[in-house]
Amino acid sequence: MKQVIQNFKTGELYVDQVPKPSISNNMVLVENKFSLISAGTERGTVKVGKASLIGKAKQRPDLVAQVLQNIKKEGLKATIDKVKTKLDSLKALGYSTSGVVLTSLDSESKFRPGDRVACAGQDYASHSEIVGVPQNLVAKIPDNVSFKEASFTTLGAIALQGVRQAEPRLGDKVCVIGLGLLGQLTVQLLRANGCQVYGIDLSKNLVDLAIGSGAEEALLRNDPNLLTSIDSFTEGHGFDSVIITAAAPSNDPIELSAIISRKKGKVVVVGAVKMDIPRDPDFYRKELELKMSCSYGPGRYDTKYEEDGEDYPYAYVRYTEQRNMETFLSLISQGAIKLENLITHVFNIDEAEKAYDIVLGKTEEPHIGILLKYSDNEDKESSLVSLNSSSSISDINVGFIGAGSFAQSYLIPHVKKQGASLDTVVTTKGISAKNVGSKFEFDKASSDAKDVLDNSKINTVFIATPHNSHSSYVIEALKAGKHVFVEKPLAMNLDELEKVKEVYLNSESKLMVGFNRRFSLIAEKINETFSKNSEAKVINIRINAGFLPKEHWTQNPNIGGGRVIGEMCHFIDLMQFFTSSKPIKVYAACIKTENTKLTPEDNISITVSFEDGSIGNLLYLGNGDKSLPKELVEVFSGGKIGRIHDFRSGEIHESNKISKLKIDGKGHKQEVEAFIDSLKSNKDSPIPFESIYLTTLTTFKILDSIATGLPQEI
Numbered sequence: 001m002k003q004v005i006q007n008f009k010t011g012e013l014y015v016d017q018v019p020k021p022s023i024s025n026n027m028v029l030v031e032n033k034f035s036l037i038s039a040g041t042e043r044g045t046v047k048v049g050k051a052s053l054i055g056k057a058k059q060r061p062d063l064v065a066q067v068l069q070n071i072k073k074e075g076l077k078a079t080i081d082k083v084k085t086k087l088d089s090l091k092a093l094g095y096s097t098s099g100v101v102l103t104s105l106d107s108e109s110k111f112r113p114g115d116r117v118a119c120a121g122q123d124y125a126s127h128s129e130i131v132g133v134p135q136n137l138v139a140k141i142p143d144n145v146s147f148k149e150a151s152f153t154t155l156g157a158i159a160l161q162g163v164r165q166a167e168p169r170l171g172d173k174v175c176v177i178g179l180g181l182l183g184q185l186t187v188q189l190l191r192a193n194g195c196q197v198y199g200i201d202l203s204k205n206l207v208d209l210a211i212g213s214g215a216e217e218a219l220l221r222n223d224p225n226l227l228t229s230i231d232s233f234t235e236g237h238g239f240d241s242v243i244i245t246a247a248a249p250s251n252d253p254i255e256l257s258a259i260i261s262r263k264k265g266k267v268v269v270v271g272a273v274k275m276d277i278p279r280d281p282d283f284y285r286k287e288l289e290l291k292m293s294c295s296y297g298p299g300r301y302d303t304k305y306e307e308d309g310e311d312y313p314y315a316y317v318r319y320t321e322q323r324n325m326e327t328f329l330s331l332i333s334q335g336a337i338k339l340e341n342l343i344t345h346v347f348n349i350d351e352a353e354k355a356y357d358i359v360l361g362k363t364e365e366p367h368i369g370i371l372l373k374y375s376d377n378e379d380k381e382s383s384l385v386s387l388n389s390s391s392s393i394s395d396i397n398v399g400f401i402g403a404g405s406f407a408q409s410y411l412i413p414h415v416k417k418q419g420a421s422l423d424t425v426v427t428t429k430g431i432s433a434k435n436v437g438s439k440f441e442f443d444k445a446s447s448d449a450k451d452v453l454d455n456s457k458i459n460t461v462f463i464a465t466p467h468n469s470h471s472s473y474v475i476e477a478l479k480a481g482k483h484v485f486v487e488k489p490l491a492m493n494l495d496e497l498e499k500v501k502e503v504y505l506n507s508e509s510k511l512m513v514g515f516n517r518r519f520s521l522i523a524e525k526i527n528e529t530f531s532k533n534s535e536a537k538v539i540n541i542r543i544n545a546g547f548l549p550k551e552h553w554t555q556n557p558n559i560g561g562g563r564v565i566g567e568m569c570h571f572i573d574l575m576q577f578f579t580s581s582k583p584i585k586v587y588a589a590c591i592k593t594e595n596t597k598l599t600p601e602d603n604i605s606i607t608v609s610f611e612d613g614s615i616g617n618l619l620y621l622g623n624g625d626k627s628l629p630k631e632l633v634e635v636f637s638g639g640k641i642g643r644i645h646d647f648r649s650g651e652i653h654e655s656n657k658i659s660k661l662k663i664d665g666k667g668h669k670q671e672v673e674a675f676i677d678s679l680k681s682n683k684d685s686p687i688p689f690e691s692i693y694l695t696t697l698t699t700f701k702i703l704d705s706i707a708t709g710l711p712q713e714i
Contacts, residue, residue: 001380003128003431004352004372006091013093015352019383019430019447021132026309028104028111028138030119031380033147035097035127037370038155039359040180040247040271042093090435094127095120096154098147099374102381106135107309116141118153118325120296121306123429125154127352127372129380132428135309136299139325142333148346149332149339151371152185154296156328156337157321159185159245162270162293163193164319166241170194175230175239175260177253178246178271179206179218181368184342186245186270187213192336198233200226200256201246205366212341221252230260238262238286247271258282268293296321303551308558342369349374383448385430387437396420396679399452401473402465403427403436406487410516411462412440414672423458424451449473453480460679463487467566468559471496478507485675487514488569490696492561497696501689510685512675513692517570518577519674520667522650526635526642527578529652533638536613539578540634541571544624550599563602565699568620573687573695575608575616578635583616583694585609587711588702591623598623606702 001020006013023029097119104111111117117140119125119133141150159182168174172195176183179201190197191214199210199218210218217233219226230239242257244267251274257267258278263286269275270293277283277290298312299305299321305312312320319327331337344367347355355370357363398420400407404427416422424444427433437445444451452458453476461477463470463486471491477484478500490513491497504511517523530537545567554560554567576583590604602622609615614637633644641653650661674686694714701712 001129001382001430002349002374003126004093004349005431006093008089008091013353013356015350016434017379017385018128018434019385019445020130020381021430022383022428022447023103023105023132024428025105026107026135026307028106028117028119028133028135029102030097030099030117030131030133030138031102032097032099032129032131032374034099034151034374035094035125035372036151036155037094037127037355037359037372038096038181039367039370040182041095042356043359090431092123092126092128092429092431094372095122095125096151097125097127097131098141098150098153099131102130104135106138108135110135111138111140116147116150118150118329120154120157120321120325126431127349128431129349129374134306136305136311136320136322137325139322139329142329145329145332148343148371150329152332152339152342152369153325153328155181156185156189156331157296157324158182158270158293159189160324160328161295161297161319162186162243162245162268163189164297164324165268165291165293166243166266168193168195168241171196172240173198173234175200175242175257176210176215177201177242177244177257178248179203179210180245180247181342182270183245184209184213184368185337186243187215188337189331190243191215192331196233198230198239206368209341209368213338221256227260234260234262239265241266241268243268243270244273245271246273248273250274251276254278258286258288261286261288263287265289266291297324303553303556308556339369343371344368345370346373347371383430384424384444384446384451385434385437386444387434388441388443392421393423393457394419394421396460396676397423397458398460398462399423399455399458400425400436400442400462400464401449401452402463402487403432404464407462407464408436408439410668411464411485411487411514411672412436414669415462415676416440418673418676420460420676424455426452449476453477453482459483461485466553466559467561468492471500474500474511475503478503478509478511481507481509483510483679485512485514485672489513489561489565489699490692492565494697494700497693497700501693504689510675510678511689511692512671512678512685512687513695514671515570515573515687515692515695516667516671517574517647518667518687519670520647520663520665521670522644522647522661522663522665523574523577523633523667525661525663526644526650526652529640529642529654530578530635530637533640535638536610536615537579537635537637539575539614539616540619540632540636541574541617542619542632543571543621544626544628544630545602545620545622546624546626546630547622548599548602549597555599562599563620563622564604564702568604568606568618568702569695569699571618571620572608572616572698573691574633575610575614575618576691576695579610579612579614579616581610581612581614582690583608583698583714584611585711585713586698586701586705588705589709590706601703601706604702604706608698 101115120137124133199215207218422442433445460483588606590600606618635642644650652659
């Protein structure tokens with residue numbers, strides 16, 4: 001399918017052929033008919049992409065701070081690799097579309113193939129022939145509303161939420177500062193609500209258009225009679241509310257809004273403006289109320305609502321994102337909102353570059369509503385795109401299912417260096433698959449895992465998807481006779497683990513899980529020090545993991561499984577590596593807290609007993625401070641001590657002497673090398689399946705121990 005793409009590194013903007021997106025539960029697959037270019041928002045996005053590296057840094061100081069923090073935590077080289085991966089990416093543009101449902105997996109069977117719908121959401125409702133959109137960001141289009149009109153729905157919902165925040169009453173006098181597309185829609189919504197509307201902008205064309213949209217009066221910001229006109233309009237009282245829909249780097253909209261508001265009036269900020277709030281004289285003396293409007297409405301930035309499909313109760317949250325979308329469509333249907341005069345340009349998607357030339361000011365044309373149109377295309381529903389079909393196939397022909405930043409930084413480059421051929425890469429979003437496939441010279445890019453699993457030429461599969469899909473992909477790959485490398489965890493629960501075990505034991509393929517730390521050179525060096533010692537070991541591991549919000553996907557019990565299953569498995573495996581023994585019992589206790597932001601299981605003490613008499617203590621902490629290094633590993637046995645500091649350095653204490661170790665790396669490169677070598681040489685898998693099984697089982701038993709307060713046999 002065709003999609004509008006921007007290369008974030010170079011800033012280049014173009015239309016390209018990419019695989020169609022795939023959808024999962026609670027999503028809807030839609031064939032676009034029209035999409036709206038949000039000139040203000042997308043102009044800013046595209047300009048960031050076109051800026052130099054220094055320019056990008058200036059515009060996103062928050063990301064610069066993250067980079068500096070990451071250097072302290074993971075080192076300069078690892079951070080540079082991460083930044084390169086982020087920069088060298090393709091960005092989807094657009095977030096407001098209309099089209100026809102192709103397939104729906106929504107939980108309420110609300111949408112059917114053939115339904116006419118409007119769609120919302122950055123990275124979902126993109127400028128592409130087909131989009132995959134979460135169910136709560138989709139709304140049915142009334143029969144008398146055209147696809148052109150419906151493509152405005154997302155912007156309409158944003159405008160509507162701003163109006164709701166102002167809480168206007170019949171007859172209120174309201175000022176709209178900023179009369180771009182969002183401002184024009186706000187003017188119409190206020191007029192439909194029975195308000196007297198006044199508009200202000202820097203553009204004469206937009207001021208005139210606002211009069212046509214329903215504003216009783218509108219003036220240029222620099223008109224010398226502006227304040228006199230406002231006094232006359234409000235009879236000297238000031239506006240009941242001011243809605244700022246401008247996008248401006250200056251503080252002028254905020255300062256002006258305070259001047260022209262009545263006592264105890266409201267100022268609602270919808271657009272991206274500077275907000276240095278001047279206390280005196282107006283905000284303080286008038287006791288003004290300043291309110292922010294959050295995008296499309298309640299549900300925005302809530303992953304449970306937007307991604308998991310959990311709706312808010314109608315009685316308690318009357319207008320959500322989706323219900324705002326539905327309301328805007330209803331207002332168009334009733335004739336309360338008129339959009340014909342707001343459409344200045346319509347381009348076929350193949351001409352998208354011309355449209356953005358207008359948005360960026362390269363072509364000087366008056367514009368406000370610019371639409372992209374999508375025509376019938378026989379190739380649009382293909383999940384597979386060929387990239388490099390002339391490349392040769394080695395004995396180890398690899399397919400990747402999942403290729404996020406981790407896979408791009410720590411897996412794919414090392415697989416390629418080992419001489420394996422990269423056949424097909426699969427991600428749910430076609431643009432991501434195309435980006436990774438082109439960057440690492442895969443033969444094909446796809447959005448459907450079957451293009452890897454059903455390909456008889458692919459004999460090895462790497463799985464780096466969200467945790468809840470690991471076990472099912474492992475089972476399918478093993479059944480297809482393919483060797484499998486899966487990132488941790490292997491499974492999310494005991495039932496999944498037992499199913500994997502059953503299939504693996506009846507398979508001749510190799511199975512590897514990404515427990516990389518045991519392969520680090522420093523861990524191997526310390527293990528070598530203790531290798532001739534048959535005495536039981538005491539292993540202490542302290543992980544200053546840092547806080548992770550409950551909204552993060554890894555904390556979602558249905559997707560990530562939490563940090564016990566998704567992260568602590570690393571250290572159970574490391575204990576097995578140092579002891580060369582089976583875990584037989586585990587006891588775990590986590591904190592008790594009234595702080596609802598904290599996840600108790602992220603702050604936990606775990607003791608594991610091993611068959612050879614060794615014990616392992618894991619202290620995993622999410623409530624510490626980032627200034628302390630993240631990982632400390634200590635091994636005690638036979639008068640010796642081995643220590644690892646963040647897998648960047650360490651020491652061995654022996655015979656009253658200290659031997660310093662300066663060996664950097666967490667073993668990602670070495671684990672891939674070991675796995676590929678086992679395939680080339682037909683050796684046993686680098687980690688025995690029994691060890692992988694017991695590590696995964698132990699994480700489940702940790703949760704059982706927390707729940708019961710009792711030690712658990714493994």
